[in-house]
Amino acid sequence: MQTQLAPRYQGTPDGLAAEAILRKCVHCGFCTATCPTYQLLGCELDSPRGRIYLIKQVLEGTTPTRKTQQHLDRCLTCRNCETTCPSGVQYGHLLDIGRKLVDAQVPRPATERALRWALKEGLPSPAFAPAMAMGQLVRGLLPHALKNKVPAKQAAGTWPTRKHARKVLLLAGCVQPAMSPNINSATVRVLDAAGIQTLIAPKAGCCGAVKFHLNDQDGGMAEMRANIDAWWPYVVGTAGQSGIEGIVSNASGCGVTVKDYGHILQGDPAYAARAQRISELTQDISEWLPELATKLKGRVAAQASRIAFHPPCSLQHGMQLRGGVEKYMGELGFHVKLAGCEPHLCCGSAGTYSVLNPDISYQLRDRKLGHLASTFGAEPPEQIVSANIGCISHLQSGTSTPVRHWIELLDAALQPSGQLPSHAVLHPQSPVP
Secondary structure, eight states: OOOOOOTTTTTSHHHHHHHHHHTTOOOOOGGGGGOHHHHHHOOGGGSHHHHHHHHHHHHTTOOOOHHHHHHHHTOOOOOHHHHHOTTOOOHHHHHHHHHHHHHTTSOOOHHHHHHHHHHHHHTTSTTHHHHHHHHHHTGGGSOHHHHTTSOOOOOOOOOOOOOOSEEEEEOOOSSHHHHOTHHHHHHHHHHHHTTEEEEOOTTOOOOSHHHHHTTOHHHHHHHHHHHHHHHHHHHHOSTTOOOOSOEEESSHHHHHHHTTHHHHTTTOTTTHHHHHHHHHHEEEGGGGHHHHHHHHTTSOOOOOSOEEEOOOHIIIIISOOOSHHHHHHHHTTOOEEEOSSOTTSOOSOTTTHHHHSHHHHHHHHHHHHHHHHTTTTTSOOSEEEESOHHHHHHHHTTOSSOEEEHHHHHHHHHSTTSSOOOOOOOOOOOOOO
16 A cells, blocks of 8 residues: 655654555455454444555545544454454554554543543552452442443462472553452462462553553553563573563453563663563463463363353454464363354453443444354353453453353362362562562
8 A cells, every 4th residue: 555654754653664554455355354343333434444544644644533533443453454464464553553643633522531541540550459349349339331340359369389490470460450360360370280480570560551552652651661670680580590481461461562562662772672572571371371281181170061262352363372272271171162153353342442432342242242152052151261351351241151261260170179269368479589
C-alpha cells in the first residue's frame, strides 16, 4: 500500500514505522473474515482493513474526527487479523500509532476522559486490591453491571518454601493477585513440583499494558522501565549466583506485552538492550508444559472429564501459541478440547474493552459461551479453562459453569486430595537470589 506521508510525519519514528507496516498491506481483505467487530457490525471501517485506511488518511494529512476515533476505539486489539494476514502486516503496532496520532488531535468528552483515567490509574494502583476486597464483601448488593466485574472471593492456597537450583521469575501482575490469587500460587506449586523455584521481584508492578493501550503510552513505558529495573538483578544474578532461567507469565495479556518490551523501547538508548533481553526471557506458562508434562506424568489424577478450553487472543494471536495446552494437558490425563466453532474469535474481554464498549463485549461473550457450551455436543462441559485473568472473569460473568485457569486444574490434580487448598496466604516478596 503506497503512502505519501504528510510533512509533519515525514522522518519521525511513528511515521517511518507506520509507513513500513502499511507497505506490506495488499488490500486483500482476508482480515475482515476473522475480525470480531466486523462480524458483529458489518461495517468496513470496523474491520482491520478499514481502520488501516483511516490511519493511512491521518498519516497523509487528513484531519481525524470523532468518528475516526470511535472506529479505532472499537478495535479489540485481538490481533486475529495478524494470524490471518498473508502479508505479515503488524496491525497491532500500527493501531498503537494510529490511536496515538488521532487522540492528539481529537479531544474526548469529559466523561470518557474521566473513565479512561480511572481505569489506567486505578487498575495498576496499590489501591486496587483493597477496593476489590471491599467489593467482594458487598458483592451481593452490587448492581448487575458492577457485579460482573467483581469475582467471588478466592483462596490463594499455600506458597511453597522449598528452594531449588533452577529459578524463574513470576510476573505477578496488578489485578490478578486481587481478583484470582490462586492462579499465581497454583503456578508456583506446579513449578515447585517440577523442581523449579519461583521468585517475585518486590518492586515489579503492572506490565504497562493498561496505560499503553489506553493511549497513555508514556505512562505505560514508565511502568515497563520500572519492571526492567526490578527484574534486572535477577537476570544477571548477584553474589556469585547465576541469573534466573526465564520470566514466567500466567496471564497471556501481560505476557504478550512483556514479550513486546524490546519493540516498544527500541528507541530508548538506556533501556533498548535490556528490554530486548527481558522480551527474550519471557514465556507464557504454557511454554513450560512440554517439560512439565514429562516431569509430572504419573503424578496427576485428572479431575473433570469434559473441559472446554478458550485460548485467549493474546495467547493464540499475540504470541502465536496454539495447541500446546490441549496437547500436553491431554498427555497428563485431562480431556481438554477447543470449541468446534470459532475458537479463534475473541471473547470480548480485551483488557478494559468490556468497560468501555460493553454492548459489543457482552455480545461476543455470549457468542463465545454458546460455542463453548457445545464443545462436547449435547453434554455441556464440566469446566471451562482459559489462560488470562480478563477472559476468565469475563466469561464467568455469563455462565454458572466454573471458569478457571488451566494451571489451577493441573495444580488441583497434584494435591493429595485432588481438591483446591482451602487456606489462603499472601504471596511473599522473594529476596534477590
